Amino acid sequence: MRKFTLLTIVLVVLALTLVACGGSDSDDTAVAGGDAAAGDALYHQTVIGPASAPGCVTCHSLEPDTVIVGPSHAGVATRAETYVAGMSAEEYLRESIMTPDAHIVEGFTPGVMYQNYATDLTPQEIDNLVAYLLTLK
Numbered sequence: 494m495r496k497f498t499l500l501t502i503v504l505v506v507l508a509l510t511l512v513a514c515g516g517s518d519s520d521d522t523a524v525a526g527g528d529a530a531a532g533d534a535l536y537h538q539t540v541i542g543p544a545s546a547p548g549c550v551t552c553h554s555l556e557p558d559t560v561i562v563g564p565s566h567a568g569v570a571t572r573a574e575t576y577v578a579g580m581s582a583e584e585y586l587r588e589s590i591m592t593p594d595a596h597i598v599e600g601f602t603p604g605v606m607y608q609n610y611a612t613d614l615t616p617q618e619i620d621n622l623v624a625y626l627l628t629l630k
């Protein structure tokens with residue numbers, strides 16, 4: 494009987510530990526499910542999403558210092574974490590896609606970047622784009 498009780502306690506503690514670990518895992522903001530290769534493909538489409546919105550490459554170049562309509566994305570992953578104090582590169586890049594006017598790159602005008610990707614694209618597609626942008630160091 495005593496053995497059984499001890500075993501029960503051990504199992505309960507183990508279960509609680511697993512629950513606690515699971516909880517902290519889901520708080521993790523890393524682009525866990527982001528697929529950079531899929532993001533790369535999506536980024537290079539000239540038309541994107543069900544509303545046939547303009548694709549990223551219609552406004553952004555990957556050549557350094559080349560402005561099409563928006564800033565070049567060459568090295569954007571490296572710059573991204575320096576723009577806003579307290580924001581990681583991933584947070585900044587995600588925000589730049591979902592709410593483009595939240596922070597405006599110096600020298601550019603608000604309202605020019607397409608504003609509805611947050612509703613046009615699926616959360617998975619946004620994760621993929623962020624994962625791709627994070628490779629542009």
Ligand code: HEC
Binds near residue numbers: 549563572603605
């Ligand atoms: C109609 C033109 C246009 C399209 C299309 C567009 N952007 Fe932009 N984007 C801009 C402009 C202009 C800026 C600079 C103003 C600002 O900060 O919002 C910008 C800024 C950004 C920034 C911040 C860059 C930096 O150096 O800090 C990111 C990241 C970005 N865009 C990602 C994307 C992605 C990903 C797509 C495609 C899903 C996209 N953009 C489509 C015009 C566009």
